[in-house]
Amino acid sequence: LAKTTQPISMDSYEGQEVNITCSHNNIATNDYITWYQQFPSQGPRFIIQGYKTKVTNEVASLFIPADRKSSTLSLPRVSLSDTAVYYCLVGDIQAGTALIFGKGTTLSVSS
Amino acid sequence: DGGITQSPKYLFRKEGQNVTLSCEQNLNHDAMYWYRQDPGQGLRLIYYSQIVNDFQKGDIAEGYSVSREKKESFPLTVTSAQKNPTAFYLCASRQDSHQPQHFGDGTRLSIL
Numbered sequence: 001l002a003k004t005t006q007p008i009s010m011d012s013y014e015g016q017e018v019n020i021t022c023s024h025n026n027i028a029t030n031d032y033i034t035w036y037q038q039f040p041s042q043g044p045r046f047i048i049q050g051y052k053t054k055v056t057n058e059v060a061s062l063f064i065p066a067d068r069k070s071s072t073l074s075l076p077r078v079s080l081s082d083t084a085v086y087y088c089l090v091g092d093i094q095a096g097t098a099l100i101f102g103k104g105t106t107l108s109v110s111s
Numbered sequence: 112d113g114g115i116t117q118s119p120k121y122l123f124r125k126e127g128q129n130v131t132l133s134c135e136q137n138l139n140h141d142a143m144y145w146y147r148q149d150p151g152q153g154l155r156l157i158y159y160s161q162i163v164n165d166f167q168k169g170d171i172a173e174g175y176s177v178s179r180e181k182k183e184s185f186p187l188t189v190t191s192a193q194k195n196p197t198a199f200y201l202c203a204s205r206q207d208s209h210q211p212q213h214f215g216d217g218t219r220l221s222i223l
Contacts, residue, residue, distance in 0.1 A: 034211055036211075041199070041216075041217065041219070042216050042217065043115075043201050043202075043203070043214025043216050043217055044154070044201075044214050045214070046211040046212070046213070049211055087153065099212070100153075100156075101146070101153035101154035102153045103151070103152060103153045104153060
């Protein structure tokens, strides 16, 4: 399974755009990139998933360059409630096995 | 509402006791998973089951046991063989291999 590297922590202010980059140099052909958000004492919540180029939904965008060795989660106009841990996962979702969660990136949003 | 229910939210165990954590889902998902999370750490996979009556060990299965007798239920037993059971336990399920995992809100287990 591909190993991922994310910043341990990031700080931002309300209303700013936040970009969290994840490195996954040994990503395999069948691997997808998935991002989760976790609040204290809660289970992780799915944010977005992609394979290549750009994916956008109502809460975030995911940018994946052509070589797929990294990806960037973009959160537009963050608020205090976006303070959480964000996990980047890479794996073959069709294999049916669980994805590996690293330590994630702790995002702190201030007013 | 459809979802994953873990109970209890908090659980205390005495030394030498087995305890069972409940995980129920009404999403009609085939696959279910158990993870353990320690403070400041990511999630580590304990066991997973892709269909009823079948399950596989994850990375840290020692000291744990599971059963999958029904599609909607995947209980986890923390046995006395697990020497450091204090942690946050998370259950997840997934409809199929193309869909992301959905998580419950966890059970926090502590040792008295």
